[in-house]
Amino acid sequence: MSKIELYKALFAAQSELSHVKKTNTAKADKFSYDYADLGRVLGVVKPVLQKHKLLLIQSPCVSSGVAITVKTQLVHVESGETLEGDASCPLPRNDPQGYGSAFTYLRRYSIMSLLGLYAGDDDDGYGATDDSKKDPKPDAAKTTPVAKKTDSGAASGYGKTSDVDSKRRAIRELSALLGVDPAAVHARIAEIGDNAIELDKAIGKLNLELDKLN
Structure with missing residues (x-):
């Protein structure tokens, strides 16, 4: 089936979209990062898609409780032509919050x-200019000193290799x-080393940040 009408509409839509600003900041353990939440992404793209008669459809599928796949479809409503793709990732936790975060x-x-x-x-507060007209700043890679493992053994929280690897x-x-x-x-991860207790703390903080995104 030809998709020429869909491609024309998508080309027109993309010409009006550039990037979505990361206006949310979160901290997880010693990580600090900026992100654009789902509401902002939809707020930027949906008006443009609707203008060009493009419908966005997304549906989830969970596989054996360990992974989730989202099917995304872009439909040109006048011609019925569609463009679709799948994306998958492991569930961070097998519960409603883990499901919602991954979805x-x-x-x-x-x-x-x-x-x-x-x-x-x-852009540091210059919000009067449209999203599509701003130049993004490059993300600076953060480096953290590597801590050496002590000889204090299990008393310091160091776990078995298999447990540490899974964490x-x-x-x-x-x-x-x-x-x-x-x-x-x-x-x-290098800074924490083999300390299972600290690895668990990091996992807990990351899960809390995922919960905030729902």
């Missing part, structure tokens, strides 16, 4: 990806959902 993240990610948008930083993996996955700079995540 919200994937909705934002899918919209930005399908429309060819990116999230730029806020590190959880931190990486949760941080990815939050859009945290991978370099900052790597530095923070």
Whole structure:
């Protein structure tokens, strides 16, 4: 099926969209990051899509309680032509809050990806200018000194290698959902080292930040 009418409408819409400002700031453990929440993304893109007769449809699908997939469709309402894509990620927790956090993240990610948008930083308060006319600031990679492991053993909270690896993996996955700079995540994990207690604290703080996005 030809999609020429949809592509024409999408081209016109993209010409009016540039980037979405990151106006929200969150802190998780020692991470600090800016992000554009789902409400802001939809607030920027939906009026433009509606102007060009484009309908946005998103639906979730959970696989075995361990991962979630979001199907995003862009429909040209006059021709019926569609463009769609899927995005998946692991569930941070197998409960309603974990589900909601992952669903919200994937909705934002899918919209930005399908429309060819990116999230730029806020402009320090110069909000009178339209979103599409601002130049984003580059994200500065944050580095953290690496702490050395002591010899105090289990009393200091150091866990088994398998447990530590799973906790590190959880931190990486949760941080990815939050859009945290991978370099900052790597530095923070290196700083914590094998301390299972500190790894658990970091996971808890990341989960709290995910809950705030719902």
